Amino acid sequence: NAGVMQNPRHLVRRRGQEARLRCSPMKGHSHVYWYRQLPEEGLKFMVYLQKENIIDESGMPKERFSAEFPKEGPSILRIQQVVRGDSAAYFCASSPRQKPQETQYFGPGTRLLVL
Amino acid sequence: DAKTTQPNSMESNEEEPVHLPCNHSTISGTDYIHWYRQLPSQGPEYVIHGLTSNVNNRMASLAIAEDRKSSTLILHRATLRDAAVYYCILRDELRNFGNEKLTFGTGTRLTIIP
Numbered sequence: 531n532a533g534v535m536q537n538p539r540h541l542v543r544r545r546g547q548e549a550r551l552r553c554s555p556m557k558g559h560s561h562v563y564w565y566r567q568l569p570e571e572g573l574k575f576m577v578y579l580q581k582e583n584i585i586d587e588s589g590m591p592k593e594r595f596s597a598e599f600p601k602e603g604p605s606i607l608r609i610q611q612v613v614r615g616d617s618a619a620y621f622c623a624s625s626p627r628q629k630p631q632e633t634q635y636f637g638p639g640t641r642l643l644v645l
Numbered sequence: 646d647a648k649t650t651q652p653n654s655m656e657s658n659e660e661e662p663v664h665l666p667c668n669h670s671t672i673s674g675t676d677y678i679h680w681y682r683q684l685p686s687q688g689p690e691y692v693i694h695g696l697t698s699n700v701n702n703r704m705a706s707l708a709i710a711e712d713r714k715s716s717t718l719i720l721h722r723a724t725l726r727d728a729a730v731y732y733c734i735l736r737d738e739l740r741n742f743g744n745e746k747l748t749f750g751t752g753t754r755l756t757i758i759p
Contacts, residue, residue, distance in 0.1 A: 572750060578746060621688045637688050
């Protein structure tokens with residue numbers, strides 16, 4: 531059973547370009563979470579999605595960031611017009627159910643570098 | 646949300662037990678205590694969780710104080726592969742909305758000395 535997959539693992543963008551980060555949850559998992567980890571800091575929650583629905587986006591910056599989890603295909607975190615402050619590691623996690631005590635399984639992350 | 650407090654860093658010798666403390670003095674009766682760890686350049690991974698009783702699994706043991714205001718993650722025989730940042734996280738069993746996310750603090754950076 532493959533774990534959570536994220537691609538690309540590393541992404542370099544110039545200021546003003548768009549970044550698209552993809553996450554394929556574990557098989558059978560319909561709940562996806564995105565977290566961001568700035569250099570030398572802990573992980574911060576960004577958004578929680580179920581298939582075709584955004585459930586909680588309280589951690590998403592108000593502008594330039596969007597996320598989706600379509601009926602078919604991976605979840606996408608999209609960052610428009612990237613700035614240097616967006617440089618970070620972005621982690622996706624998935625879980626099979628919504629219960630608070632449910633384990634979240636993390637992917638290896640996408641490391642975004644904005645030049 | 647109830648907060649947790651952990652030491653910034655700890656060191657331990659290889660093949661010795663490690664006790665990682667976590668204080669959560671404002672914990673509520675329905676908060677589960679979860680531990681995750683993040684190895685270098687990897688995503689976090691689940692270690693263990695518990696509510697009131699001590700818990701054991703293949704990775705570690707979790708000792709929970711009787712008043713639940715603190716807990717200790719125990720690695721019985723540390724190896725170099727256990728070097729990681731360990732996060733203690735509270736999750737409320739009763740809150741379904743808004744509690745799906747994990748709230749990571751700064752954690753404890755564990756260094757294993759060969």
